[in-house]
Amino acid sequence: MDKIIVSGGRQLRGTVKVSGAKNAVLPVIAASIMANEGKSKIHEVPALADVDTMSEVLRYMNVNVLSHNNTLIVDAARYLKTEAPLEYVRKMRASVLVLGPLLARYGHAKVAMPGGCAIGSRPIDQHLKGFEAMGAKVHVGNGFVEAYTETNQRLQGAKIYLDFPSVGATENIMMAAALAEGKTIIENCAREPEIVDLANFLNKMGAKIVGAGTETIKIDGVDTLKGTEHTMIPDRIEAGTFMVAAAITGGNVYVKGALMEHLSSTVAKLEEMGVTIIEEKEGLRVIGPEKLKAVNIKTLPHPGFPTDMQAQLMALAMRAQGTSVISETVFENRFMHVEEFGRMNGNIRIEGRSAIIEGPVDLQGAEVSATDLRAAAALILAGLVADGYTRVTELKHLDRGYVNIVGKLKQLGADIIRVRDVQGEEQMIDEEDTENEGKISSL
Ligand SMILES: CC(=O)N[C@H]1[C@@H](OP(=O)(O)OP(=O)(O)OC[C@H]2O[C@@H](n3ccc(=O)[nH]c3=O)[C@H](O)[C@@H]2O)O[C@H](CO)[C@@H](O)[C@@H]1O
Ligand SMILES: C=C(OP(=O)(O)O)C(=O)O
Numbered sequence: 001m002d003k004i005i006v007s008g009g010r011q012l013r014g015t016v017k018v019s020g021a022k023n024a025v026l027p028v029i030a031a032s033i034m035a036n037e038g039k040s041k042i043h044e045v046p047a048l049a050d051v052d053t054m055s056e057v058l059r060y061m062n063v064n065v066l067s068h069n070n071t072l073i074v075d076a077a078r079y080l081k082t083e084a085p086l087e088y089v090r091k092m093r094a095s096v097l098v099l100g101p102l103l104a105r106y107g108h109a110k111v112a113m114p115g116g117c118a119i120g121s122r123p124i125d126q127h128l129k130g131f132e133a134m135g136a137k138v139h140v141g142n143g144f145v146e147a148y149t150e151t152n153q154r155l156q157g158a159k160i161y162l163d164f165p166s167v168g169a170t171e172n173i174m175m176a177a178a179l180a181e182g183k184t185i186i187e188n189c190a191r192e193p194e195i196v197d198l199a200n201f202l203n204k205m206g207a208k209i210v211g212a213g214t215e216t217i218k219i220d221g222v223d224t225l226k227g228t229e230h231t232m233i234p235d236r237i238e239a240g241t242f243m244v245a246a247a248i249t250g251g252n253v254y255v256k257g258a259l260m261e262h263l264s265s266t267v268a269k270l271e272e273m274g275v276t277i278i279e280e281k282e283g284l285r286v287i288g289p290e291k292l293k294a295v296n297i298k299t300l301p302h303p304g305f306p307t308d309m310q311a312q313l314m315a316l317a318m319r320a321q322g323t324s325v326i327s328e329t330v331f332e333n334r335f336m337h338v339e340e341f342g343r344m345n346g347n348i349r350i351e352g353r354s355a356i357i358e359g360p361v362d363l364q365g366a367e368v369s370a371t372d373l374r375a376a377a378a379l380i381l382a383g384l385v386a387d388g389y390t391r392v393t394e395l396k397h398l399d400r401g402y403v404n405i406v407g408k409l410k411q412l413g414a415d416i417i418r419v420r421d422v423q424g425e426e427q428m429i430d431e432e433d434t435e436n437e438g439k440i441s442s443l
Contacts, residue, residue, distance in 0.1 A: 001420070001421050002395045002419065002420050002429070003391050003392060003395070003418070003420075003421075003426070004380060004383075004391070004398075004419075005390070005416065005417050005418075005419060005426075006365075006380055006383030006384060006389070006390045006392070006415065006416045007365070007383075007388070007415040007416075008363065008383055008384055008386040008387060008415075009385070009387075009415075010384070010413050010415055011249045011252075011413065012246055012249045012251035012252075012409070012412040012413050013252050013253065013412060013413055014253060014254070014411060014412045014413065015254040015256055016242050016253060016254070016255055016408050016411065016412055017256045017257055018234040018235055018238050018239045018242070018255060018256065018257030018258055018283070019044070019046040019234070019235055019257075019403040020043075020045055020231075020232035020233070020234065020235060021046070021194060021197070021232055021233050021234060021235040021236065021237075021238075022046055022050055022051075022235055022237075022238075022400070022401050023167070023194045023237070023308075024194040024197040024198065024232055025042070025054075025232050026050060026051070026054055026094040026097060027094070027097050027175070027198045028042060028198055028201045028230065028232065029042065029054045029058065029072065030054070030094075030097035030100075030101055030171075030175065031101060031175050031202055031205070032074040032076060032201075032205075033074070033076040033101050033102070034076070034101045034104065034105050034175065034178065034179060034205065035074075035205055035225050035226050035228075036076070036224055036225070037077055037224065037226045038226040039073050039074060039075040039077075039227040040073070040074045040075075040076075040205075040229070040230070041071060041073050041227075041228075041230070042071065042072045042230050042231075043070065043229070043230065043231040043232065044070055044232040044234075045067070045070050045071065045072045045232060046232075046235065046403045047070070047403050047404075048399070048401060049091075049092075049396070049399045050092050050094065050400045050401065051072070053088055053092040053095070054094065056088060057088045057098060058098075060081065060084070060085070060088070061080045061081045061082070061083070061084070061098070062078055062079070062081050063075065063076045063078075063080060074227070075227070076227075077227075080102070080105075082106050083110045084096075084110075084111040084112065085112055086112035086143065088112075089111060089112040089114050093114045093117065093122065093168075094168070095111060095112075096114055096124055096127065096145075096168065096172070097168065097175075098111060099127065099131070099145070099147060099172055099176075100131070100172035100173060100174075100175040100176035103136055103147045103149070103155065104154075104155055104175065104176040104177075104180060105179060107148060107149040107150075107151075107152075107153060107154070107155075108147070108148045108149075109146070109147050110145070110147075111144065111145055112145075113140060113144060113145050117372070118333070118336055118371050118375075119331040120331035120333045120334065124168070126162050126163060126164065126166045126169035127166075127168060127169045128140075128145065129160070130158075130169060130172065130173035130176070130186070131147050131155070131172075133158040133159070133160045134155040134156055134157070134160075134173075134177065134180055135149060135153065135156040135158075136148060136149050136155060137149070154180060154221075155176055155177070155179070155181065155221075156180060156182055157177060157182030157219070157221055158184055158185075159184075159185045159187070160173060160184065160185070160186050160187065161188055162186065162187065162188045162189055162190075163188075164188075164301075165189055165190040165191065165301045166190060167190040167192050167194065167301075169190075170186060170189040170190040170195055170217070171190075171195065173186055174198065174202070174209065174212070174217060175198075175202065177219040178205075178207035178208075178209065178219055178221065178225065179207075179223075179224075179225060180219075180221035181221050182220075184221065185216060185217070186217045188215060189215060189216065189217050190302065191213055191215065191301070191302050192301070193213075193233060193259075193261075193262045193302070194233070195213065195217075196213040197232070197233045199212030199217070200212075200230070201228070201230045202225070204228040204229070204230060205226055205227070206222055206225045207219070207222060207225060208221075233259075234258065236258070236259065236262040236263050236266075237306065237308045237309060237374070237401070238402060238403070239257060239258035239259075239262075239283075239284070240263060240266045240306075240309045240312065241309075241312050241374075241377045241381070241405075242255045242258075242286075242408070243255055243258065243263075243267075243277070243286045244270075244309075244313065244316050244381055245381055245384060245409065245412070245414075246286035247270055247273070247286060247289075247316055248292075248316050248319055248381055248384060248385050249384050249385060250288035251287075251412070251413075252285070252287045252288075253285070253286050253412055254283060254284075254286075255283050255284050255285075256283040257282065257283050258283045258284040259283075260279050260284065265303060265305040265306065266306070267284070269297055269305060269313060270286070270316075272295050273289075273292045273294075273316065273320055274289040274291065274292055274293045275287070275289060275292070276289070291321055292316065292319050292320035292321065292360070293320055293321060293322070294317065294320045294322035294323055294357075294359060295313070295320065296325045297310070297313055297325075297326045297327070298326075299326075299330050301330065307328060307330040307331055307334060308374055309374070310374070311334075311337045311375050311377065311378035312374060312377055312378045312381055314326055314337065314338075314348070314357060314378060315341070315378040315379075315381040315382045317357040317359060318341060318346045318347075318357055318360070318361055318382065319359055319360050319363070319385060320357075320359040321359060322359060323357065323358055323359070324356075324357040324359065325354055325355070325356055325357070326354065326357065327354040327355075328353050328354075328355075329353060332353070334372070335350055335355055336371035336375055337371060337374075337378050337379065338350060338355055340369060340371065340375065341378075341379075341382060343366040343367075343368055344363045344365070344379075344383075344386055344390065345361050345363055345364045346361060346363070346382070347361050362387060363382050363383075363385055363386035363387065364386055364387050365386045365389040365390040365391075366390060366391075367390075367391040367393065368390065368391070368392055368393070369392075369393050369394045370392055370395060370397050370398055371394070372397050373397045373400055373401045374401075375397070376394070376395065376397050376398035376402075377401075377402060377405070379392045380392055380398075380409070380416070383416075384414055384416075395418075
């Protein structure tokens with residue numbers, strides 16, 4: 001079992017480069033299987049477990065996927081299997097994003113039903129409602145969701161109103177509509193930057209999509225799509241996480257690749273807390289204050305404050321002067337980190353969908369368990385200012401979404417290592433650090 005060990009107390013300084021966006025690359029890889037001609041070359045693909053899982057899903061379906069440095073080459077010109085089994089969907093819910101592309105290209109798709117997870121029940125009813133509106137039949141049973149059209153029938157363009165601006169539903173329906181017959185209009189759709197990136201990718205493949213990034217997306221279906229070349233947008237959540245790392249340690253960090261246009265709500269909340277943020281040529285410089293101010297935050301669909309930054313801001317709020325209130329409106333159960341923060345001397349109580357954080361507290365190092373991806377990051381952030389050693393376990397979540405977070409934080413001056421239990425001894429496994437390989441000398 002791997003663990004990350006952080007020793008708190010260092011101010012972070014220097015430059016960190018943001019990797020390509022996980023939540024943009026997963027739908028883009030899914031969309032690439034709609035090309036029945038030509039290869040897609042996708043650049044700035046982050047080296048993440050989720051990208052590996054998505055590549056495995058594609059390979060299972062008979063797609064040729066090659067990875068070289070940070071470029072992924074996808075060739076889907078062959079006839080594809082139209083199924084994704086549970087072993088992949090269990091590892092990563094975003095596997096459901098192959099439903100729309102397969103259904104549009106072949107008139108059939110079968111994917112294991114994604115279950116609930118640590119942050120909430122996460123149904124896919126809005127995805128399925130969209131496919132049904134486009135003429136597909138949907139059958140849920142035996143742990144699978146299957147969607148199909150009548151023999152030789154293409155999906156038909158339709159007007160679809162989403163009950164909630166779901167990111168995944170917007171993506172799945174937009175991909176399906178790209179190859180449908182006629183015009184599709186999606187109303188009350190998600191406006192996240194990842195939606196815009198997917199629409200740009202699809203348009204380069206030959207799709208006709210307008211309005212991505214607004215509440216209404218219009219898609220004129222086309223007959224075929226071709227492979228194309230694309231560079232992924234930077235990961236705004238990874239960027240935001242490093243911005244909090246700078247803020248919480250009172251440091252000065254240049255987050256290269258952080259885009260103000262993607263991060264405006266996070267920047268606004270950090271500024272309210274007293275953090276200085278300066279827009280520079282290729283990113284944002286973040287300077288932490290001596291004393292942080294308490295803040296009120298409510299998570300919302302973009303451009304509101306992102307739920308994927310909620311846990312990290314909570315770590316910061318524990319160090320702020322006064323009472324902060326953070327309300328989670330997107331996922332019903334995304335406060336699992338509160339209990340773990342408690343183990344570090346956090347003073348937080350939950351009232352309904354809000355967490356009330358009393359600060360500032362002196363955080364104490366402890367062994368804590370990363371209950372989900374952003375909780376993992378938030379515990380590391382708390383560890384950066386805790387007294388003594390914080391050991392973060394259950395790293396499988398972290399590896400889904402952060403490229404070499406240990407190496408990147410270490411480069412900024414953090415005292416952090418990753419270890420693996422080998423026959424009862426903790427051995428360092430951070431490949432980035434060549435000088436200190438082997439056992440941890442400082443413990
Ligand atoms: C791979 C990816 O991009 N993941 C992101 C995506 O997840 P994901 O696409 O799963 O998130 P959604 O926007 O779909 O979900 C938001 C809310 O809508 C609900 N819902 C969603 C679909 C549906 O058919 N029915 C329904 O009720 C969900 O349970 C949740 O409460 O957006 C979330 C919200 O910004 C982020 O936290 C995730 O990091
Ligand atoms: C919840 C997240 O991702 P996913 O939708 O892949 O679980 C996330 O990125 O924080």
